[in-house]
Amino acid sequence: MHIRRPRGWELPEAAATPEQIYLSRRQMMGAGAALLATATFGGTAAAQRAADLPDPSASLYPAKQNPRYTLDRPITPEDKSSVVNNYYEFSYGKNVAPSMSRFQRRPWVVKIDGMVEKPQELGIDDLLKKVQLEERLYRHRCVEAWSMAVPWTGFPLADLVALAAPTSGAKYLKMETFLDPKVAPNQRDFRFPWPYVEGLTLAEATHELAFLVTGVYGKPAPNQYGAPLRLVTPWKYGFKSIKGIVRFTFTDKQPVSYWEQVQGAEYGFWANVNPKVPHPRWSQASEEDLTTGERRPTLIFNGYGAFVADLYKGQEDRKIWY
Ligand SMILES: Nc1nc2c(c(=O)[nH]1)N[C@H]1C(S)=C(S)[C@@H](COP(=O)(O)O)O[C@H]1N2
Numbered sequence: 001m002h003i004r005r006p007r008g009w010e011l012p013e014a015a016a017t018p019e020q021i022y023l024s025r026r027q028m029m030g031a032g033a034a035l036l037a038t039a040t041f042g043g044t045a046a047a048q049r050a051a052d053l054p055d056p057s058a059s060l061y062p063a064k065q066n067p068r069y070t071l072d073r074p075i076t077p078e079d080k081s082s083v084v085n086n087y088y089e090f091s092y093g094k095n096v097a098p099s100m101s102r103f104q105r106r107p108w109v110v111k112i113d114g115m116v117e118k119p120q121e122l123g124i125d126d127l128l129k130k131v132q133l134e135e136r137l138y139r140h141r142c143v144e145a146w147s148m149a150v151p152w153t154g155f156p157l158a159d160l161v162a163l164a165a166p167t168s169g170a171k172y173l174k175m176e177t178f179l180d181p182k183v184a185p186n187q188r189d190f191r192f193p194w195p196y197v198e199g200l201t202l203a204e205a206t207h208e209l210a211f212l213v214t215g216v217y218g219k220p221a222p223n224q225y226g227a228p229l230r231l232v233t234p235w236k237y238g239f240k241s242i243k244g245i246v247r248f249t250f251t252d253k254q255p256v257s258y259w260e261q262v263q264g265a266e267y268g269f270w271a272n273v274n275p276k277v278p279h280p281r282w283s284q285a286s287e288e289d290l291t292t293g294e295r296r297p298t299l300i301f302n303g304y305g306a307f308v309a310d311l312y313k314g315q316e317d318r319k320i321w322y
């Protein structure tokens with residue numbers, strides 16, 4: 001009899017079947033009941049213990065605020081921004097944190113590969129020793145037309161690019177979210193192309209605004225913000241700001257991002273904020289401010305035109321807006 005070796009999430013059944021049925025099927029395939037019990041219930045207890053441990057990077061916070069990045073609006077209070085999140089791996093709704101009980105922020109290994117002189121794998125705490133954390137106040141604009149203003153803590157993406165030392169042929173940086181359906185239930189949903197992927201040109205990735213975020217509100221980021229490592233590109237729609245990053249690949253091919261794979265006609269590679277270029281299904285002229293609940297006009301490049309317009313000089317009538 002041919003018994004297919006279980007390869008976890010890679011089994012098509014795992015993607016298509018609710019966990020309960022999937023587990024009993026694996027049981028029939030010969031996996032020991034005791035082993036299964038350890039894998040499921042033991043794993044949950046371990047996750048709980050890990051979640052209860054203090055974050056090993058806590059002493060790095062709060063970091064000094066960089067005064068170069070100022071806001072034209074009040075900071076969104078944490079009790080508002082922490083319950084309106086997008087993190088499709090865990091929930092298709094906005095209150096994501098309750099679905100993250102199995103998520104563990106350590107151990108967290110980041111892989112740097114592709115067209116680089118220094119391919120490497122390093123733990124997040126080793127990475128944190130190689131960079132200098134700072135706080136930055138940034139506006140955030142979701143393509144769904146809501147916005148907030150957040151005190152992120154992190155370090156320039158350019159610093160990670162420098163650690164990698166890309167070769168001269170590298171033109172793009174591709175980033176990937178972790179893949180573990182035991183932790184992120186929606187990664188069993190075969191309708192979506194997991195893992196979440198995003199990409200930037202190298203010019204964008206080394207631009208001073210591109211920020212790798214590890215913290216928020218002066219402390220290590222709560223899980224729903226994309227801990228322990230997420231991107232923030234404040235001049236672009238929020239879906240570019242990939243969460244839970246485990247891999248950075250330097251390449252000469254333009255990466256096809258997650259949303260581009262799902263719905264390429266509506267969500268492209270560039271995704272630069274422009275109030276005059278509507279989404280195919282709604283206007284982008286204004287946005288709902290999460291802080292006040294009021295609508296405010298959307299700004300070109302989300303207000304960062306003075307910083308980034310040079311990146312796109314002469315291309316303004318091309319497809320850089322979606
Ligand atoms: N891995 C991953 N990253 C993601 C998303 C996601 O679903 N999965 N959603 C994106 C979208 S659409 C937005 S608006 C921001 C939301 O970030 P916030 O929850 O910190 O506001 O995360 C982005 N990064």
Ligand SMILES: [Mo]
Binds near residue numbers: 141143144237239
């Ligand atoms: Mo978004």
